[in-house]
Amino acid sequence: MKFLVISQRAKANPNYNLKDLTGHGRFDIVPRCILAAGRRLLDNEGDEIIVYMKDGGWIHWLSDLDLIDEDEISVAHHIKENWNDLFIEGDLSELLERIEFNGIVLLSEDGERYNDNTDMNDKLIILGAQRDLTDEDIQAIEKYQVSKLSLGESSMLASHTIIFLRQLLLAR
Numbered sequence: 001m002k003f004l005v006i007s008q009r010a011k012a013n014p015n016y017n018l019k020d021l022t023g024h025g026r027f028d029i030v031p032r033c034i035l036a037a038g039r040r041l042l043d044n045e046g047d048e049i050i051v052y053m054k055d056g057g058w059i060h061w062l063s064d065l066d067l068i069d070e071d072e073i074s075v076a077h078h079i080k081e082n083w084n085d086l087f088i089e090g091d092l093s094e095l096l097e098r099i100e101f102n103g104i105v106l107l108s109e110d111g112e113r114y115n116d117n118t119d120m121n122d123k124l125i126i127l128g129a130q131r132d133l134t135d136e137d138i139q140a141i142e143k144y145q146v147s148k149l150s151l152g153e154s155s156m157l158a159s160h161t162i163i164f165l166r167q168l169l170l171a172r
Ligand SMILES: C[S@@+](CC[C@H](N)C(=O)[O-])C[C@H]1O[C@@H](n2cnc3c(N)ncnc32)[C@H](O)[C@@H]1O
Pocket: 106, 107, 108, 109, 110, 126, 127, 128, 129, 130, 131, 132, 133, 149, 150, 151, 152, 153, 154, 155, 156, 157, 158, 161
């Protein structure tokens, strides 16, 4: 499984202060989502995650990067130190062309309700960071096969949504 988080506000540069990640366009959400997806959860070793920043590019975090002892600040530090290796410049359409997936699952409070038969095989799971996707984002993803999936009517934090979905899949 591969997650794609779309941040409307995070600044696409490493010039952030580790003591003020929120001041960099809520950059705090970036390492939080990376931990939520990439850290081992019981029998699930961790998933791949991409965080797209509408300011100009994306960070691609592969699932084999070791997150055992990491926390949000150490992940933010790792991104800052390895920015040139992790950051890829481009827009959302370019991102989607460069990664492999077999259909998109867009997480949304008003989608079709999740059940144990929901097909998640090789899907790219897309969610918003602090806000939902914009019409422009939707236009870019609609070139692919998209199904809208809800995990419940109330809104969760993006990181909680990721962990909750991983738990649901583990319980299958
Ligand atoms: C902080 S929420 C956004 C909250 C709210 N929809 C908004 O735009 O202000 C971030 C993302 O988590 C996902 N999400 C949150 N709650 C969800 C739920 N109950 N089911 C499916 N996805 C959810 C959605 O992709 C959402 O864009």
